Amino acid sequence: MKVLKFGGTSVGSSKNINNVINILVDYSKTDTIACVVSAVGGITDKLLLAGKQAQNKEEAFLETFEGIKERHFNIIKELNPDNHTAILEFVEDKLKSLKSLLEGIYLINELSPKTSDKLVSFGELLSSFIIAETMKNRSLSADVKNSQELIVTNSNFTKAEVDYTVTNTNIREYFKSANQKITILPGFISKSKLGEITTLGRGGSDFTAAIIAAALHVEQLEIWTDVSGMFTTNPKLVKQAYPIDKISYQEAMELSHFGAKVLYPPTVQPVLSLQIPIHIKNTLEPNAVGTIISNEGTTSSSPVKGISNISNIALLTLEGTGMVGIPGFSKRLFETLSQEKINVIMITQASSEHSICLGIEDKEAATAKTAIDTAFENEIALGKIEPIIVETGLSIIALVGDSMKNHQGISGKMFSTLGKNNINIRAIAQGASEKNITAVINEKDVKKALNTLHEQFFESKTKQINVFITGVGNVGERLVEQIKQQKKYLKDNLKIKLRVAGLSNSRHMIFNEDGIDLKNWKEQLAQGEKASLQGFFENTKALNLRNSIFVDVTANANVADLYAQYLKESIGIVACNKIACSSEFKNYKNLKQLSLKYNAPFLFETNVGAGLPVIDTLNNLIASGDKVNSIQAVLSGSLNFVFNNFTDKTKFYDVVKQAGAEGYTEPDPRIDLSGVDVARKILILARESGVKMNLEDIENTSFLSEAGLKSDSVDDFYDTLIADEAHYQSLYASAKANNCQLKYVAKFDNGKASVSLQEIPEGHPFYNLEGSDNIVMFYTERYAKQPMIIKGAGAGAEVTASGLFADIIRLGND
Numbered sequence: 001m002k003v004l005k006f007g008g009t010s011v012g013s014s015k016n017i018n019n020v021i022n023i024l025v026d027y028s029k030t031d032t033i034a035c036v037v038s039a040v041g042g043i044t045d046k047l048l049l050a051g052k053q054a055q056n057k058e059e060a061f062l063e064t065f066e067g068i069k070e071r072h073f074n075i076i077k078e079l080n081p082d083n084h085t086a087i088l089e090f091v092e093d094k095l096k097s098l099k100s101l102l103e104g105i106y107l108i109n110e111l112s113p114k115t116s117d118k119l120v121s122f123g124e125l126l127s128s129f130i131i132a133e134t135m136k137n138r139s140l141s142a143d144v145k146n147s148q149e150l151i152v153t154n155s156n157f158t159k160a161e162v163d164y165t166v167t168n169t170n171i172r173e174y175f176k177s178a179n180q181k182i183t184i185l186p187g188f189i190s191k192s193k194l195g196e197i198t199t200l201g202r203g204g205s206d207f208t209a210a211i212i213a214a215a216l217h218v219e220q221l222e223i224w225t226d227v228s229g230m231f232t233t234n235p236k237l238v239k240q241a242y243p244i245d246k247i248s249y250q251e252a253m254e255l256s257h258f259g260a261k262v263l264y265p266p267t268v269q270p271v272l273s274l275q276i277p278i279h280i281k282n283t284l285e286p287n288a289v290g291t292i293i294s295n296e297g298t299t300s301s302s303p304v305k306g307i308s309n310i311s312n313i314a315l316l317t318l319e320g321t322g323m324v325g326i327p328g329f330s331k332r333l334f335e336t337l338s339q340e341k342i343n344v345i346m347i348t349q350a351s352s353e354h355s356i357c358l359g360i361e362d363k364e365a366a367t368a369k370t371a372i373d374t375a376f377e378n379e380i381a382l383g384k385i386e387p388i389i390v391e392t393g394l395s396i397i398a399l400v401g402d403s404m405k406n407h408q409g410i411s412g413k414m415f416s417t418l419g420k421n422n423i424n425i426r427a428i429a430q431g432a433s434e435k436n437i438t439a440v441i442n443e444k445d446v447k448k449a450l451n452t453l454h455e456q457f458f459e460s461k462t463k464q465i466n467v468f469i470t471g472v473g474n475v476g477e478r479l480v481e482q483i484k485q486q487k488k489y490l491k492d493n494l495k496i497k498l499r500v501a502g503l504s505n506s507r508h509m510i511f512n513e514d515g516i517d518l519k520n521w522k523e524q525l526a527q528g529e530k531a532s533l534q535g536f537f538e539n540t541k542a543l544n545l546r547n548s549i550f551v552d553v554t555a556n557a558n559v560a561d562l563y564a565q566y567l568k569e570s571i572g573i574v575a576c577n578k579i580a581c582s583s584e585f586k587n588y589k590n591l592k593q594l595s596l597k598y599n600a601p602f603l604f605e606t607n608v609g610a611g612l613p614v615i616d617t618l619n620n621l622i623a624s625g626d627k628v629n630s631i632q633a634v635l636s637g638s639l640n641f642v643f644n645n646f647t648d649k650t651k652f653y654d655v656v657k658q659a660g661a662e663g664y665t666e667p668d669p670r671i672d673l674s675g676v677d678v679a680r681k682i683l684i685l686a687r688e689s690g691v692k693m694n695l696e697d698i699e700n701t702s703f704l705s706e707a708g709l710k711s712d713s714v715d716d717f718y719d720t721l722i723a724d725e726a727h728y729q730s731l732y733a734s735a736k737a738n739n740c741q742l743k744y745v746a747k748f749d750n751g752k753a754s755v756s757l758q759e760i761p762e763g764h765p766f767y768n769l770e771g772s773d774n775i776v777m778f779y780t781e782r783y784a785k786q787p788m789i790i791k792g793a794g795a796g797a798e799v800t801a802s803g804l805f806a807d808i809i810r811l812g813n814d
Contacts, residue, residue: 001175002027003218005036005187005209009226010283011127012041014078019283021135023224028141028181034216036147036187036209037131039123040075043068044202047098051119054105061102069095072126079134087133091126098122113157117189118197121148124186124205132184141181147208150174151190153198160190160198162211164270171215185212203264210278214270221271221278223263228282229291230255230262233307237447238454244291244305248402251305252278252293254436257345258308258398268293303407304457306400309446310345314365315391315426318372319355322384329385330356336375342368346396346438348429357427359440365390394426395446398438399453411437417456420599421546422570423449444544452546462495465812466515466545468502468571470536471553472525474663475576476505478801479553484518486805496812501548502540504531513543537562541569549601549811551804552577555666567594567602574807576606576800581687582680585694588687601814603807608635608681609774609794611803617790618688621780628689630749630779632787635681637772637795638664638672639744643757644771648736652728653721664772664795668714675700675744678755682746685776686753693753701756703731703744735759741767765789772796 004027006020020037027033038044046068053061072091076084101119105111111119125146132144150170153160175183187205190198200207206223213221227235229243230252247255249272256263262280271278277294323329330349333356337344346359360368372388379385404410411430414437418425427440441449455464467483469476483498490496499515508528510516516524529535533556540550550566552559552575560580563573573595575581581588581604595602608614621628634640641664646655656673659665665672679698686693702709705724711717721728735742740759743766747754760766769775774794777787793799 001216001218002031003034003209003213004222004224005205006224006283008038008041010224011037014075016283017079017131023286024182033182034212035182036185036205037128038187038205040127043123044120047120047123050102051105051111051116054102055109055111057109065099065102076130080137083137087130094126117157117199120199121189121197124188128184128186142184143180144184147185148189148191151211153190153192155192155194155196157198159201167211168215171212175216206264206267210267210270213276214274218276221276222281223278224281224283225262226284227262228285228288229280232458233450233454238450240454240459245289246292246296247305249293250435251400251402254400255306255308258310258396303403303410304399304401307450307453308398308400309450310396311443312362313359313394313396314362315394315440316358316360316368317355317389318385320385322379324354332375336371337368340367340371346429348427359396362392365392393443394440395443396438396440397449398436400436402435413456417452418449421448421452422598448544448546462497463812464497465547465549466499466501467549467551467808468540469551469553470504470559472503472505474797475800476553478797479804480518480521482801482805501543501545504536507531509536511539513545533558533562537565540571549574549808563591564594567598567600570598570600572601572811574804575604576804578607578680581607581684582695585692601811605807606800606803607684611799612774612790612792612794614776614790615688618685626780626782628778628780631685633746633776634743634766634769635746635774636672636678636744637774640769641772643742646732648729648732652725656721663797670717673704675702675755678744678746682748682753682755686748691751699754703757
C-alpha cells in the first residue's frame, strides 16, 4: 500500500490533474494506492470569501459562487470531453447545496465556525469526486471514499482533534475490504462523534494523508506539491535556493512552523512515532528527487539545514517594573491570548523579567491588544506595567538545523551577516534544544535577509555584490565595460558575483534587481526613466539588495551631498568624486563616522592618483602604527601632461586643448589649472594622515595669469591662454635656464600644506616624471630618510575606472 497526497496546485487545472492520474496509474502497476487530494487550487479561499461576503450582506457572494461553479465545470469538461454528463449532474447537485448554504448565511447574517467547516468541505468533496469519476471514465480501477466516514474528531470546529482509536479502526476496516487499486480520498475534512462536519485546519490535507499512512503502517508517505521538495529557503525569494535531499522530522517541523509551506506542521505527528518517512515530490516534475523526511536526517555537513520565514507578524511587548519578581504575569498573559484563540508563534523574555515579547499574526494584533489591556487594566492604572505595545509590519526569520547546537558561532554569523546589511533585529529567540535561532525583522527586509543568510550558510562562499553607478560618461562607461569583461573571472577566481543593478547619466536611469544585461546597457539606458539624483537613491534604497554599493563617477557636488543618505541605509560608497572628502572637515568626519556606524564601507582611492594605491598605502601605514611626517607629491596627471608637453616650440593654449581632448582635464580646465584639484588631493591625504584641515588652510600659489584667474567662462579662459602666451613662455624659459623641469607640486609638512608650480632640478625623483604620471613620497617615522614612493599613471579614463573597480573588488573581499 502506498499513500500519496496531492495539493491544491497539483489538482488546480485539468492539465495538472492529468499529471496526477498518470502518476497514480504508474504507481498502481505495482501497489495499491490511497490518494488524498486537496480542493482545486484557490477554491478554499473562494469558498471562505463567498461566506464572508454573504455574512456581510454583499450580493457579490453570488458572483463568487458562479466563479466556483464555472471553474469546476470547465475542469470536468476538459478532463472528460466525451463523457461528462453524469459528473456534471452530481457536481451541480452539490453546488445547489453550496448555494443554499450561502443563501442561508446571507439571510441570518452569521458565519459560525461550524457553518464555516461545512462551507469549506465542498472543495475537497468536489475535487475528489471529479478525479475518481474521471479515472473510472478511463476504465481505471479507482473509486472515491469520503474521508468523513473514516476520520472521527471532537467538535472543535475549524481545527478538530482526531480520535485515533476510532479513526484507525475505520481506516483499516475499509481498506481491508476495498477492491479497487486506487482510492481517492478528500483531504482536510472529517466528522465529529456527533456526526457534524469538521475540518483538520488549513493545510489539513497533509494531515489526512499522515493519519491514513499511520493507520495502515505504510513504508512511506508521499506529499506531492508544486515544488521539488523542501528548499534551503523560499525559492520565490532566493533564486539560489535548492532542494534538501534529506532532513529530520524535527527539522522539517521547525521549518514548517516558521513558514515553509510545503508541509503542514501537524502532518508529521501521526507518522513520527512510527518513524514512517515522508517524501516530498513535485507533481510537475515527477522524476525530481525531492526531499525525504525521516529520523535519519541529512547527510549534509552543514549545521544549518534551512532558513524559513513567516510574514505578517505583530510583536506584542508587555513591560513594566511592577513585573519584576512577581509571579503570575506570564500565566495571565498566555491565558488571555488562549481565551481569544490567538496562537503565539514566538516568545522571548528578558532575564530581568522586566518585559515579555510575543510574536503573533498581524491580523490578530488589535484583538490581542484589547484583551491584554483589559486583563491588566488594574496594573496599568497603578503604573505597574505599561499598556501593551504593538509593532506591526514585521516578519520572523529562522535558521533551522539539528546539529546547530554542536557548532559554535552560528548565531554570531547570523546576526553579523544581518547587521552588515543594515537589517534591524527587533527580537531574538532560541530554544534550549538549539534547533532554531529566530529573529523578528521588518517585513521589507525579508528578501534581503533570506538572500544574505543563504549566501552565508549555503552557497560556496560566493559573495553577491550589487552596484549602482551614477555617471556613465568617459570613466563610467569604461568601468561598466571592465565589469562586463571581468564578471566570469571574478566569479570563478574570487568568488564574487558582481551585478550592475542601477545605472544613471544626466538624462536617464535604469534599474534591475536581477542585474542589468551589460550587452546592450546603452540602449536600455537611453530608454530609461527620467534621471534624478534623489530618485536614484530612492530606487536603490527600495530595491534593498544585499551588499549594495553606490558608485559615484561624477564631479557633482549634489551627488556628494547624498552620501550620508546612502551610508545611513548601509549602502557602501565607492567614489572618484573628490568633493565630499575635500568638503568641510565636519562633513568629511561625519561621513567617516556614518560609515562605521552603519557598517557601510566608504572608499575613495581614485580621489588621489586615479588607479594608484595611494590612499590604501597611507591607511595601511597609519593602521600599522606609523606616523606621517611629510608628503611630497605630483598629484595632477593633467598638469603633468601639460608641462611635459609644453615647450618654447608649442603654444600653451594648444597643449591645454590637447589635454582636454585626451581626457586628462575636466571639461572646465580651470579646475585643474587653478590648482584647486591638487589642493583637494593633498587635503584628503592630510586628513587621512589624521590632521584636521580644510581647503582654505592650504596655500595655493597659482601660475595662471591674472586674466586667467578672473575669467568668467571656459571660453573666456581659453582666450586668456592665447592672449597671455608670453606669461606661460616665461615660466618655461626660467625652468630651462636653470636646467629644471616644471612640475606642479603638493606638499604637506608639520601640519601645513601647499600647492604650487615649481622648478624641479635634475636628479630629483620628480624630474623625469613623464606623461600624465603621478608620484607620491611618504616620509614617515619608519621611512624617515628614504621615503616610500608610489609612482605610475595618475590620470585617464581607463586607470581611473580600474581604480574604482579595485575598490569594488576590495569590498567584495571583505
